[in-house]
Amino acid sequence: MPASTKTDPLTDDPRAPGFGIYVHWPFCQSKCPYCDFNSHVVASVDQARWAAALVRELEHMRELTGPRRVRSIFFGGGTPSLMEVATVEAVLARIHALWQVDEDVEVTLEANPTSVEAARFRGYASAGVNRLSLGVQSLDDRELKFLGRLHTADEALGAIALARNTFPRLSFDLIYARPGQTRDAWERELRAALAHAADHLSLYQLTIEPDTAFARLYEKGAFALPAEEDAAALYELTGDICADAGLAAYEVSNYAKPGAECRHNLVYWRYGDYAGVGPGAHGRIGAGRAHLATRTWRAPGQWIEAVEAGGHGLEASEEIAPPEQGDEMMLMGLRLEEGVSLARYAKLAGRALDETRIAGLVTDGLLLRDGERVRTTAKGRLVLNALLAQLLS
Structure with missing residues (x-):
């Protein structure tokens, strides 16, 4: 492997982005009607073949990154909880062999309540997964049906209970501002x-x-979303209720107790480096003086054939120009409550x-400035795209 001086020394800076690895598993039991992720419904998957391909692409990414210290690993999808435990074990073992891995590395795996099995959860935990992210989306059976989910509210609660008893850390997703959703209905659901x-x-x-x-x-008029001002009111209500429960809004759509923030997503939002493997995975990799944007083939068949033929499924690996690096950092960083460094x-x-x-x-009440750092106000987060357009134009 090529020599590299790029390392990740230990730092006392709590905002250091770090380096993460993203593993994309593209397969699902069904395609949700709101989902634009790279996910595919297939009858069966050759798990051994896919494990070998993911491992092989990891080896190629190691050649690009050089020696790095891994802060976080994230299995996303798709539905990674459809992966066999042996597949997860193979991927994690190869990551540990290729890079230096933090002793307290965060290893997240996304799961759907319909693919929950106690034995598989225990297997993931034994393999090294220490954080589960559950795609619950709603605790209302009628709304789950509208969202195209295959589980019920009771199944979701059962999956949450099982995950809490299996993994040190747990997160789950909910979708709100749904058609016809009232303030009172969302408050009841969120508090539950x-x-x-x-x-x-x-x-x-x-x-x-x-x-x-x-x-x-939506284009056919089958349903309507809440008006902009109603959606904004629901967003503000969400922050207030979570804050009362001790979960701070550390990012536009993410709420956590102090110290429980998703470290992997912080790598993205703080504009750190990350290697992405699997179909349609993106990466940002510092390589010497260059900063590369990588992208793999989206189609699972095309990706795996490319890996088996050439050792990787990269569709593109392009150098990011300095002005674009700054804009990307600002686009990601202003999503965070902590904001961004103007010097960086x-x-x-x-x-x-x-x-x-x-x-x-700042005068308009959209930004706050503290020395060389800026961050959005609550008002600014509601119009973040417009704020960014004005700031970066």
Whole structure:
């Protein structure tokens, strides 16, 4: 493997981005109507073949990254809880062999309540998974049916209880701002969820993504989403209720008790490096003086054939120009409550942000400034895209 001086020394900086590894498992039992992720429904999967391919692509990524210290590993999808324990074991074993791995590395695996099995959960935990992320989405059976989910609310609660008894850390997702959802209905559902939560929740407003079943239904007028002001009110209510329960809004859609933030997602939001393997996985890798954006083939068949033929499934590996690096850092970092460093932006982008624009956004109540750091206000987070467009133009 090529020599590299790029390492991750221990640091006392709590905001250091770190280095993570993302593993994409593209298979699901069904395709949810709101989902635009790279997920596919298939009759069967050759798990041994897929484990071998993931391991082989990890080896290629090690050649690109050089020696790094792994802070987090994330199995996403798709539905990674459809992976056999042996597949997860093979991937984790190879990561430990290829890189230096933190003793307290965070290893997250996404799961759906319909694919929950106690024996498999114990197997994942034995393999090294220490954090589960459950795709619950709702605790209302009628709403689950609308969202295309295969589980019931009772099954979701059973999966949450099993996960809490198996893994040191647990998060689960809910989708709100659904058609016809009232403030009172969402408050009841969220408070019920908090009664079962551990230390982290991901709470997303329903959005209509292009080329999804919901997009087609929405265009036909089959349903309507809450008005913008109603959605904003639900967002503010969500933050208040979670704060009362001790879960701070550390990111636009993520709430956690102190110290329970998702370390892997913090790698993204703090604009750290990460290697992405599996179909459609993206990566950001520092390679010497260059900073690379990597992307693998989305189609599972195309990806695995490419890996078996050439050792990796990369469709593209492109150098990111300095101005784009700065913009990417700002796009990700302003999602965080902690905000971003203006000095780091200037170092990455090769230029400083316009002080007049920053001052204007502060005056408008959209940004807060503390020395060389800026962060969004609650008002700014509601119009984050417009804020970014003004700041970075």
